[in-house]
Amino acid sequence: MKNKKIQWHPGFIAAMNLEFAKDREGLKFEKEYNLNTKPLEIDLLVIKKDSSVRISNEIGILFRGHNIMEYKSPEDSLDIDDFYKAGAYESLYKSYGKTTDAVRADDVTISLVREVKPEGLFRYFKEHNYPISNPYRGIYYIEGNVLFPTQIVVTKELEEESHIWLGALTERMKKQSMVRLLESVDRLTEKADKEFADSVLEVSIGANKQVIEELIGDGDMCQALMEIMEPQLLLREKKGREEGREEGRIEGTVDTLREFGYGDLEIKNIIMQRYGLSMEQAGEYL
Numbered sequence: 001m002k003n004k005k006i007q008w009h010p011g012f013i014a015a016m017n018l019e020f021a022k023d024r025e026g027l028k029f030e031k032e033y034n035l036n037t038k039p040l041e042i043d044l045l046v047i048k049k050d051s052s053v054r055i056s057n058e059i060g061i062l063f064r065g066h067n068i069m070e071y072k073s074p075e076d077s078l079d080i081d082d083f084y085k086a087g088a089y090e091s092l093y094k095s096y097g098k099t100t101d102a103v104r105a106d107d108v109t110i111s112l113v114r115e116v117k118p119e120g121l122f123r124y125f126k127e128h129n130y131p132i133s134n135p136y137r138g139i140y141y142i143e144g145n146v147l148f149p150t151q152i153v154v155t156k157e158l159e160e161e162s163h164i165w166l167g168a169l170t171e172r173m174k175k176q177s178m179v180r181l182l183e184s185v186d187r188l189t190e191k192a193d194k195e196f197a198d199s200v201l202e203v204s205i206g207a208n209k210q211v212i213e214e215l216i217g218d219g220d221m222c223q224a225l226m227e228i229m230e231p232q233l234l235l236r237e238k239k240g241r242e243e244g245r246e247e248g249r250i251e252g253t254v255d256t257l258r259e260f261g262y263g264d265l266e267i268k269n270i271i272m273q274r275y276g277l278s279m280e281q282a283g284e285y286l
Contacts, residue, residue, distance in 0.1 A: 006073075006171075006203055006206050006207050007202075007203065008071070008073035008074070008075075008169060008203060009043060009071060009073070010199050010203070011168075011169050011199055011200050011202070011203030011204070012043065012044070012071040012073075012113070012166075012169060013029070013031045013043075013044055013199070014165070014195075014196035014197070014198075014199035014200050015165035015166045015168065015169060015196075015200050016029070016044060016046070016069065016165075016166075017029060017192075017196045018165040018193060018196050018197065018200065019057050019059060019163065019165055019166060020046070020055060020057055020059075020060060021193060022056050022057070023053070023055045023056060023057070023060065026048060026049050026050060026053045027046055027047065027048060027049065027055075028046070028047040028048075028049060029044065029045070029046055030042075030044070030045035030046075030047065031043070031044055031045075032044075033045040033093075040089070040092070042068050042069075042070070042089055042093065043069055043070050043071045044068075044069040044070075044071070045066070045067070045068055045069070045093075046060075046063065046067040046069060047065065047066055047067070048063065048064070048065050048066075048067075051064065051065035051107065058135075058136040058139060059111065059139065059151075059153055059163075061135075061136075062109050062111070062141065062149055062151050063109055064106070064107045064108060064109050064149065065103075065104075065107040065108075066093065066094075066103055066107055066108045066109075067108070067109045067110075067111065068086070068089060068090055068093060068108070068109070068110045068111070069110075069111045069113060070082075070086050070089070070110070070111070070112050070113065071113045071114075072112070072113065072114040072115075073169075074115050074116075074169075074170065074171050074207075076114075077118070078112060078114050078118040078121055078152075079118065079120055079121055079124075080120075080121055080124045082112070082121075083112070083121060086110050086112055086150075087110070087146070087147055087148070087150075089110075090108055090110050090147060090148050091147065093108065094108050094148075105147065105148065108148045108149075109148055109149040109150070109151070110148055110149075110150050110151075111150075111151050111152075111153055112150070112151070112152045112153070113152075113153045113155065113166070114152070114153070114154060114155070115154070115155045115156050115169065115170055116154065116156055117152075117154045117156075117157065118152070121152075122140075125142065128145070129144065130142055130143065130144045130145060130146075131143040131144045137157055137158055137159055138153060138154045138155065138156070138157030138158035138159075138163075139151055139152075139153055139154075139158075140152045140153075140154070153166075155167060155169065155170075156170070160177065160180075161180070164180060164181055164184050165184075165196075165197075165200050168181050168200050168201070168203070168204040169200070169203060169204070169207075170204075170207065170208075171207045171208065172208075173204060173207070173208040173211055174211070175211050175214055175215065178204070178208060178211045178212070178215065179215075181200075181201065181204060182201075184197075185197045185198075185201055205261065206261040209261075212262075212266070213266060249275075250271055250275055250277075250285050251285060253270070253271055253274065253275075254267055254271065254285050254286065257270060264286045267286060268282045268283060268286060271285060
């Protein structure tokens with residue numbers, strides 16, 4: 001596959017929408033929320049439409065009315081300066097209400113989300129006497145010298161089956177976890193959920209090339225991948241037929257696979273299996 005830069009943050013936004021799917025009707029999601037006219041953005045702002053509503057997902061148990069979420073990709077660090085920067089974002093958000101104290105300090109929370117526990121930051125907390133509690137797997141409440149209720153979510157430590165979407169935002173996915181993700185995507189019925197899942201899947205597929213190559217060698221799982229991408233494939237095939245080309249279906253498949261970051265060898269193997277082509281015939285489409 002090509003060395004394509006992974007767009008982690010859109011995958012995170014989609015994953016959180018799926019994590020909070022049971023309570024989504026009572027929440028408002030503001031992605032890349034602008035704090036002011038300068039380029040200061042919050043990754044995700046989750047606002048409760050009714051502040052008294054309790055969120056069932058344990059990530060949202062800390063939530064109040066206004067909840068800032070900052071995501072760190074596997075490529076990003078999370079240190080004490082990032083921690084203070086998040087606190088500054090909180091303070092700016094609270095201070096920019098339409099009227100004085102429109103957003104109360106006790107109605108704002110922040111969540112810092114990262115795959116791996118930031119050991120250096122936790123050492124700082126210990127050295128500076130920040131109390132830390134761990135009420136749920138992978139969730140740490142930072143207490144003491146903080147302006148707002150704060151939690152750090154370590155996605156690698158979360159219970160895998162309950163947090164399949166956040167767990168998919170990794171470069172270390174195992175084959176069985178990818179199979180579980182594909183099965184979860186396949187079970188979705190709502191249009192919005194499927195669109196969010198597509199964003200998560202695109203990130204996960206792009207970040208876990210070796211696992212995908214293994215699945216391509218498995219006929220059943222290769223077929224599952226193709227079925228999940230079927231809506232895009234159908235659009236491509238329809239366009240090809242409208243242009244009067246019998247080859248449109250195969251070319252549509254090739255184009256879609258390229259968008260998912262597949263290289264020529266992987267694409268060749270897939271279209272050979274899907275359309276019964278010889279190696280020479282498949283090569284003509286690349």
